[in-house]
Amino acid sequence: MTGGHRPAIRTPDQRIRVFVSSTLRELADERAAARAAIERMRLAPVMFELGARPHPPRELYRSYLDQSDVFVGIYWESYGWVAPDEQISGLEDEYDLAPASMPKLIYIKASENREPRLKQLIARIQKDDHAAYLPFHTAEELQERIADDLATLLAERFDESRGGEADEAPDSVGPTVGKVPVPYTATIGRERDVQAVRSLLAADHRVVSLIGPGGIGKSRLAIEAALSSHDLFPDGTYFVPLEGVFESSLLLTTIAYFLGIRDNGEAALEERIAHALAGRRVLVVLDNFEQIVDAAPFLVRLYDLAPRATFLVTSRIVLRIRGEQVYDVAALTTPDDALPASLERARRSSACALFVDRAEAAKPGFELTAENAQAVVDICRRLEGLPLAIELAAAKVRLLPPQAIAERLQQSLPLLTAAVRDLPERHRTMRATIDWSVSLLPQEQRDLLDDLGVFARRFTLDAVEALGAGRSWDGGAVDGLAALIDGSLVKSTEIAGRSVYSLLAIVREYALGRLKERGEADRMRAAHAHYYGTVVRRLAPSLGGRGQADAVAELGLELPNLRAAVRHLVYTDRLDDAGDFAWRLLIYWWIAGFFGEVRVWMLELLEKEQPITQHTRAVAWFFALWGEMWQRPSEQVVAGLGECVRLFAESGDEDASAMALAARATARIQFSSDDTEKAEAELTEAVAKLHELGNNWAEAITLVSLARLAWVRGDTDLALRRFDEAAGVAHASGDIFTSSVAGNLRARLNFLRGEIADAEAEFVETLHLSLRLHYDEGVAYGLEGVCAIAAAKGDAWRAGALAQAAESIRHRIGVFDAEAFTVHTPYLEALRESDPAGVAAGEREGEDMGLAEAVCLALPEAERSGVDAILQHW
Secondary structure, eight states: OOGGGOOOOOOTTOOOEEEEEEOSSTTHHHHHHHHHHHHHTTOEEEOOSSTTSSSOOHHHHHHHHHTOSEEEEEESSOOOOOOTTOSSOHHHHHHHHSOTTSOEEEEEEOOSOOOHHHHHHHHHHHTOTTEEEEEESSHHHHHHHHHHHHHHIIIIIHHHHTOOOTTOOGGGOOSSTTOOOOOSSOOOSOHHHHHHHHHHHHTTOSEEEEEOOTTSSHHHHHHHHHHHTGGGOTTOEEEEEOTTOOOGGGHHHHHHHHTTOOOOSSSOHHHHHHHHHTTOOOEEEEEOOGGGGGGHHHHHHHHHHSTTOEEEEEESSOOOOTTEEEEEOOOOOOOOTTSOOOHHHHHTOHHHHHHHHHHHHHSTTOOOOTTTHHHHHHHHHHTTTOHHHHHHHHGGGGTSOHHHHHHHHHHOSTTOBOOOTTSOGGGSBHHHHHHHHHTTSOHHHHHHHHHHTTSOSEEOHHHHHHTTTTSTTTTOHHHHHHHHHHTTSSEEEEETTEEEEEOOHHHHHHHHHHHHHTTOHHHHHHHHHHHHHHHHHHHGGGTTSTTHHHHHHHHHHHHHHHHHHHHHHHHTTOHHHHHHHHHHTHHHHHHHTOHHHHHHHHHHHHHTOOOOOHHHHHHHHHHHHHHHHHHSOOHHHHHHHHHHHHHHHHTTOHHHHHHHHHHHHHHHHHHOGGGHHHHHHHHHHHHHHHHHHTOHHHHHHHHHHHHHHHHHTTOHHHHHHHHHHHHHHHHHHTOHHHHHHHHHHHHHHHHHTTOHHHHHHHHHHHHHHHHHHTOHHHHHHHHHHHHHHHHHTTOHHHHHHHHHHHHHHHHHHTOOOOGGGOSSHHHHHHHHHHOHHHHHHHHHHHHTOOHHHHHHHHSOGGGGGGHHHHHTTO
16 A cells, blocks of 8 residues: 555545544543544544554554544553554554644543653653643543533634635635535436536526435535536635534634634634635535524625625525525436336336445345336335435345335335444434434424324325314414425425425324324324314215316325325224215215225224114125125125115115115126116116205216116117216216216217217317316226227327327226226227237337326327316326
């Protein structure tokens, strides 16, 4: 090893390094005390462990010393061992190798039995102008002395030890102070962000703030942006880490230090900094500003005095100062949830690329394969593209394959613990990362964050305020949310013109965990269920009529919370409330395709064997039998739905009884073609009853069943009349859902009858209706209908692309109809025989086609321009 090729030993955050020299065995407690003091000051201890042993690797600890900023020597009685062919011990050698200009803090433990050569070394140290000689007696006393002396050194002496005069330009800063650190690992997925930040810096914004939650990569982005913008700032770029600065009053002192500016008290530090930066085009990176955000006004005054300086700030909290340009740092991209995972999609995802890169570092030889791509995608989706979380997860490949990591992440997040010692302490675990942000909040806002943990995914201001009754933050929801948003703990977005809020999954788990620790989780879940019960009672009446689209959209926003609420009701034995909750949302569950999960809730409700009303029992059995009716029709299903008819009637709910009767008739049709006459009679009776009761939605959907029955029996003219009747009732009441269902079935029948133009127009119309309603299944039917038209016209590429796009939707929503429900398949297969290349090319294109592209392809040319407006809130 030569002097020109010494190993680079650095900390990732470029903190000031404090080299600690001592003998090992006799000063073990004192070394621990020194480490504690240095870390308390948020500095980096360099604890070389071989300096006083035989044959010390001199070049190695010379590298440590070369890259350290302060020398701390701790001496007691022993001089240390002198190796063969050496003249001095490693202890003295370390002192001699320390640069002459390096500030040295020497601590001598009281003793009457000091070795002669150590006495000689101490006498020499006392003559060193760069060394401070300080006695101590105990390890505890030493810890306090080191902390105090380092603080004094940084404030008064450190700049002078690096050389230069008071008014020297920052160019005189030493080799470590103020330099932008070079990342030790590849930066992945930030190319566009780096370019965007560089563009903001080039536009002469005074302050560019990179805002985002802990672990999302703000510091890394700032570093990369600073490195890529070197040409924009010919007078220098300076990196100022603020993670160890907790008092606003220390901001200017810290900036001054990293710019190499001395504070001797002769002039205000603010003026000195302004003078040093005057007329200079410089970039100052202020990293981790959130804990001293109150100092932001100092920054305004500073850039007023130094108008050519630009400040790049990373913070979890928006500074909200004049001249600030905010850049929200987003998570890395994950493969689209709407598309199945594949090796190629994983390779195109920056989140997956980061996982693979870090996994390769943790386990050489790791690679992304067709076998583990699904698991890697699942991990990155679960962690929502959060870089720190992904890195922590990737580190686990040393112990677990990706499949096992993905499985554990489906259960909980505690797997994410880091063993990387040189990460900042707050990044050791995700909990520590969040703790760092939470510790900056007043108690009321901490309580608010904990309470938000009961929400699933996203929530509204109304919901938050409703939960505030009796809480410490009651009446302060608006300000509290604003503070949490500024702190990057809550994200605010706008969906369908409504402001909604959300927590990252990791933050939500953290908050709920704290709520459980406080013993208040059940109370808040009960309040949560009560609120969403009121939401259901408010919106349910609109589900069958003109307010249907708006009600479905609002419920769609609240779906995760609706699920959480009903689960809580079942879990806490509020079974009648759970049954009422589920029944009111019957139409929504249908549109959203949620019957399967409701069935699970209702079976769990029935298994409780708790006292319930007849109505609740009927509701539970209805939902439990709904899937059986379509998938496994039997005499038992028909009988069970008959029991629902009776229970609903006896409980006084004639409307529900008529709906159950219609369901029973449908079950008869599914079970046996011999029962069609009885089924027709029941459907007709149900239609008359529902019409009498004014339940237009149920009347229209039952008319659709009557039309389908006529179609099955071969009477297509009657089927068309009944489809027309159903569509008329639905249209009159503003029922988009049944209009779409009836219209699509009518279009299919017209297509089969050879009325191509009418069929195409109606398929397109049902596609529009389904898009308005966010009805995925209806969209798939619409795309398949237009596919059938394209196939009939011989347009192989278009037919193949639409078929594959519809198949992707079906795959995503888990809906696979029987052949009786499809219209395009035979025509597509016939076209595949005549033009296999064209169909295959279309299918390849359709596989990666987004919803907007697929809809555009299905629509006539004149209607395509409005697709973005239709899909903007999808």
